[in-house]
Amino acid sequence: MMGGQRSDPRPHFRVGHSVLTGCKVDDLIAEFLTETAESLEVVDSELVKFEANPNERKTLDNIFRLVHTIKGTCGFLGLGRLEAVAHAGETLLGRFRDGKLEVTPTAVTLVLHSIDRIKLILNGLEQTGNEPDGDDDDLISQLEAMAEGREVAIETVQPVQVPDRPINADIPEVVIAEVKPELERTLRPGEVSLDELEAAFLAAEAPDWMSDPEPEPVAEIKAEPKPEPKIEAPKIEAPVAAAPKAEPVEAPSGALAAALGDENGGIATTQSIRVSVDVLEGLMTLVSEMVLTRNQLLQISRNREDSAFATPLQRLSTLTGELQDSVMKTRMQPIGAAWKKLPRLVRDLSHELGKKIDLIMEGEGTELDRQVLELIRDPLTHMVRNSADHGLEPTEERIALGKPANGQVKLAAFHEGGYIVIRISDNGRGLNTARIREKIVEKGLATRAEVDGMNDQQIHRYIFAPGFSTAAKVTNLSGRGVGMDVVRTNIEQIGGQIDLNSIAGQGTTFTIKIPLTLAIVSALIVGAGGQKFAVPQTSVMELVRTGTNAEHKIEKINDALVLRLRDKLLPLVQLGPTLQLEAATEENATFVMVIQVGERRYGLVVNDVLDTEEIVVKPLASILRDVDIFSGATILGDGSVVLILDPNALSERAGNMLEEKVEESAEDAIAESAQGQKVAMLLFRAGGGAPKAVELEHITRLEHIEAEKIERMDGRAALQYRGKLMPILNVADAYGFKEQDIQPLLVFTGEGYAMALAVDEIVDVVEDFLNIELSPDRPGVRGTAVITGRACEILDVDHYLLRGLAEHARRQPAQDLITEAA
Amino acid sequence: MSIRDYVTLRVGGQLFGVDAARVHDVFHPRGLTPVPLSRTEIAGVLNLRGRIVTAVCARRRLGLSPRPADAPEPLAIGLEVHGDSYGLVIDSVDEVLKLDDEKFHAPPGNLPPRWAEIIVGVYQLEKELLIVLDPHTLLDAAHLKAA
Numbered sequence: 011m012m013g014g015q016r017s018d019p020r021p022h023f024r025v026g027h028s029v030l031t032g033c034k035v036d037d038l039i040a041e042f043l044t045e046t047a048e049s050l051e052v053v054d055s056e057l058v059k060f061e062a063n064p065n066e067r068k069t070l071d072n073i074f075r076l077v078h079t080i081k082g083t084c085g086f087l088g089l090g091r092l093e094a095v096a097h098a099g100e101t102l103l104g105r106f107r108d109g110k111l112e113v114t115p116t117a118v119t120l121v122l123h124s125i126d127r128i129k130l131i132l133n134g135l136e137q138t139g140n141e142p143d144g145d146d147d148d149l150i151s152q153l154e155a156m157a158e159g160r161e162v163a164i165e166t167v168q169p170v171q172v173p174d175r176p177i178n179a180d181i182p183e184v185v186i187a188e189v190k191p192e193l194e195r196t197l198r199p200g201e202v203s204l205d206e207l208e209a210a211f212l213a214a215e216a217p218d219w220m221s222d223p224e225p226e227p228v229a230e231i232k233a234e235p236k237p238e239p240k241i242e243a244p245k246i247e248a249p250v251a252a253a254p255k256a257e258p259v260e261a262p263s264g265a266l267a268a269a270l271g272d273e274n275g276g277i278a279t280t281q282s283i284r285v286s287v288d289v290l291e292g293l294m295t296l297v298s299e300m301v302l303t304r305n306q307l308l309q310i311s312r313n314r315e316d317s318a319f320a321t322p323l324q325r326l327s328t329l330t331g332e333l334q335d336s337v338m339k340t341r342m343q344p345i346g347a348a349w350k351k352l353p354r355l356v357r358d359l360s361h362e363l364g365k366k367i368d369l370i371m372e373g374e375g376t377e378l379d380r381q382v383l384e385l386i387r388d389p390l391t392h393m394v395r396n397s398a399d400h401g402l403e404p405t406e407e408r409i410a411l412g413k414p415a416n417g418q419v420k421l422a423a424f425h426e427g428g429y430i431v432i433r434i435s436d437n438g439r440g441l442n443t444a445r446i447r448e449k450i451v452e453k454g455l456a457t458r459a460e461v462d463g464m465n466d467q468q469i470h471r472y473i474f475a476p477g478f479s480t481a482a483k484v485t486n487l488s489g490r491g492v493g494m495d496v497v498r499t500n501i502e503q504i505g506g507q508i509d510l511n512s513i514a515g516q517g518t519t520f521t522i523k524i525p526l527t528l529a530i531v532s533a534l535i536v537g538a539g540g541q542k543f544a545v546p547q548t549s550v551m552e553l554v555r556t557g558t559n560a561e562h563k564i565e566k567i568n569d570a571l572v573l574r575l576r577d578k579l580l581p582l583v584q585l586g587p588t589l590q591l592e593a594a595t596e597e598n599a600t601f602v603m604v605i606q607v608g609e610r611r612y613g614l615v616v617n618d619v620l621d622t623e624e625i626v627v628k629p630l631a632s633i634l635r636d637v638d639i640f641s642g643a644t645i646l647g648d649g650s651v652v653l654i655l656d657p658n659a660l661s662e663r664a665g666n667m668l669e670e671k672v673e674e675s676a677e678d679a680i681a682e683s684a685q686g687q688k689v690a691m692l693l694f695r696a697g698g699g700a701p702k703a704v705e706l707e708h709i710t711r712l713e714h715i716e717a718e719k720i721e722r723m724d725g726r727a728a729l730q731y732r733g734k735l736m737p738i739l740n741v742a743d744a745y746g747f748k749e750q751d752i753q754p755l756l757v758f759t760g761e762g763y764a765m766a767l768a769v770d771e772i773v774d775v776v777e778d779f780l781n782i783e784l785s786p787d788r789p790g791v792r793g794t795a796v797i798t799g800r801a802c803e804i805l806d807v808d809h810y811l812l813r814g815l816a817e818h819a820r821r822q823p824a825q826d827l828i829t830e831a832a
Numbered sequence: 833m834s835i836r837d838y839v840t841l842r843v844g845g846q847l848f849g850v851d852a853a854r855v856h857d858v859f860h861p862r863g864l865t866p867v868p869l870s871r872t873e874i875a876g877v878l879n880l881r882g883r884i885v886t887a888v889c890a891r892r893r894l895g896l897s898p899r900p901a902d903a904p905e906p907l908a909i910g911l912e913v914h915g916d917s918y919g920l921v922i923d924s925v926d927e928v929l930k931l932d933d934e935k936f937h938a939p940p941g942n943l944p945p946r947w948a949e950i951i952v953g954v955y956q957l958e959k960e961l962l963i964v965l966d967p968h969t970l971l972d973a974a975h976l977k978a979a
Contacts, residue, residue, distance in 0.1 A: 632913075
């Protein structure tokens with residue numbers, strides 16, 4: 011019961027337990043709902059596959075079995091309405107299976123509609139605990155008609171070619187009740203259902219930047235005689251007469267089936283048990299606590315020399331890490347789970363729009379955290395719809411242009427360095443650069459002169475800008491336009507990035523990069539105004555040391571602080587004063603963290619950079635949600651609670667001074683990495699395991715020094731190097747330095763400081779393509795790549811640079827440690 | 833007739849009661865991390881056996897004078913609202929009382945709005961009045977904003 015619902019001014023006595031707003035759903039029914047929702051998703055995509063390839067016996071068997079199971083369970087639970095629909099559907103499928111009926115798009119559409127009806131009833135069941143009232147005779151009689159009628163027709167009629175026109179146009183006689191596919195769960199407050207989203211999307215004009223000046227296809231479709239929601243049972247003869255016209259389809263989506271092919275019949279053989287998400291979340295929390303406790307123990311033992319605990323503690327530490335990994339894995343789901351609805355969506359769109367569309371999916375097995383998965387499901391669906399609807403030209407136009415008749419929408423997913431990268435590409439007409447340019451000026455997003463100075467890519471990126479979308483005037487969707495800016499916001503909210511690449515006449519590719527999990531992030535622990543805060547490392551591009559002795563100085567323009575960094579002015583936000591913890595003065599500023607949020611780049615001024623730590627993100631209590639500057643809180647190794655800053659909200663709070671836009675942003679790297687260039691790599695060994703590699707350009711110098719020269723203090727190592735003290739880090743923390751002999755070092759230079767990485771042996775310098783294939787299993791590694799035939803771990807230099815800087819900060823904040831860059 | 837358990841506590845000298853079934857634990861709020869830019873009622877966040885608990889100052893929530901400097905260390909009662917853990921920081925905890933529903937009264941109509949909203953009712957004890965608080969409205973963000 012919501013606390014806010016009590017509007018009665020006379021408070022009454024309240025009982026200790028709350029009453030659910032809806033009816034309590036019986037456990038059995040709840041289980042049935044989950045299971046069936048999953049089965050139905052499979053049926054959806056299997057059916058589309060089946061339509062494309064009617065001779066695929068295995069697919070049909072699979073569909074038949076799933077529908078049969080649903081029917082059986084319904085009967086058992088006394089759900090009469092569901093059972094009847096499922097039964098009629100099963101009968102029709104049975105006909106297909108016996109070979110007595112040929113598979114036509116009409117028939118498949120009908121089966122799909124009965125699946126939709128089942129979903130609708132299930133939705134009602136979920137909300138009220140009872141089957142909703144309603145009549146399915148219309149649908150059932152159609153299904154029966156199809157099952158019987160076809161049998162007669164089959165021997166007499168010659169197959170005909172499937173026309174290019176929308177299938178619906180061919181079968182106006184078959185009146186089918188419109189049932190919207192429903193979300194499997196109830197909407198949360200403030201959420202918009204996919205249906206509404208799509209309705210708004212359809213209602214909106216095709217964004218004209220997407221297309222040449224003919225948005226008619228959409229308009230035409232809408233004008234077509236749409237089936238009415240409530241209807242009399244149609245004449246049985248009608249579909250029968252219509253059906254023979256179609257034929258065992260040369261499907262409009264041939265490649266679709268091929269793309270789906272490898273998923274065949276996995277269901278029966280999978281060994282798994284169903285565990286409730288609550289249990290997993292509980293496990294996750296426990297393990298997180300365990301990690302924190304372990305960190306505390308490690309900190310205590312570091313301060314003791316004697317310790318008999320050291321070895322077992324080390325073992326406990328490793329085990330805890332492994333346990334954490336395993337539990338994390340239970341939260342991982344293949345991204346294919348978010349794509350399940352897409353074959354159906356594209357198939358329906360293909361029929362509606364009369365376009366031939368192939369949907370190709372690659373890397374469905376790529377796993378990511380289920381929480382992230384939920385959050386990207388809707389944006390992805392929206393984008394695929396966009397590509398199919400507006401990105402691809404109508405079939406005739408494609409043929410006229412000499413392109414393959416079948417348009418292609420391709421989804422690909424793969425891991426890259428702690429992130430999952432998703433590409434959505436089409437081979438359609440590409441963005442209309444000239445029109446976007448006009449629109450930018452028209453909407454006042456940039457001046458004519460500015461626009462003229464931009465390249466195509468920069469122009470294209472404006473489709474992500476708030477207020478750009480043409481859909482901006484639509485609907486009741488909480489007053490927001492359903493455009494790419496919403497998609498971008500959704501993705502950035504979970505720490506992701508989105509970029510696009512479009513070539514006129516060849517198509518558009520969107521690239522999304524999102525973190526694999528939101529539960530655990532690497533963070534920098536910083537100090538400001540006498541308090542500690544955590545900043546997610548993903549948004550920190552670099553750290554700059556400032557102050558009286560440092561090379562970089564903070565300067566003032568009017569009242570705004572800026573930093574001169576490589577000939578550019580970086581606007582600054584002072585953390586302490588922004589949080590009202592201290593007065594704004596330049597004296598407190600020791601470090602500037604360069605932070606990139608979307609296209610904005612700004613510097614966050616802090617007093618101290620204390621440490622880097624893997625933190626377990628916990629949400630703030632709802633009473634604190636209005637403080638948008640914090641995205642959560644976490645417990646550090648010492649048991650204290652620190653708040654996690656949200657770089658996005660910080661930049662907004664800091665206001666309009668952040669006019670500086672990034673010109674050529676780092677995101678370009680995403681687009682480039684696909685083509686690939688040969689890169690000079692240094693191969694080395696360190697800490698056992700696979701050989702490691704790092705791009706040569708990151709390394710300032712290689713050094714071989716005598717091991718005795720390394721100075722150790724308080725568990726940390728450093729070296730007198732060119733008159734300054736340079737911290738030495740290890741690739742793996744647990745691994746020690748050489749006690750004697752020669753210690754090879756890789757020297758890196760950050761912004762005004764140097765650090766070294768101790769390695770066992772420098773192997774070689776080679777040139778090869780850098781194509782990172784596997785995701786990393788620990789921080790400091792970007793992933794695994796094959797270099798000159800060997801699998802190597804690619805070092806994440808930024809990770810070590812940040813750690814190096816943290817070491818500097820921690821050890822001797824007073825002493826200037828800057829080493830001249832080579 | 834039914835009997836109900838109340839944890840009784842004092843804030844600024846006044847006796848309050850909270851349904852005992854709602855109270856998870858009683859603890860000393862130590863190691864508080866202040867939350868910048870938050871409402872004045874928020875005392876901070878703290879680590880209670882691995883859980884992050886948001887401490888809310890009852891005196892400030894009720895609009896009472898701040899705790900005197902020489903007062904003994906405050907206590908907090910652990911409550912859960914909308915799945916979040918809160919600690920309501922109070923002056924002291926008295927005893928757990930078993931009270932009869934029949935002695936329960938709706939709050940008088942002349943209470944200041946800040947109080948009227950968070951008070952479920954009043955028990956007339958022999959020596960004084962026991963004001964029954966509703967943890968839900970007490971700690972709900974929406975009500976806090978309105979206050």
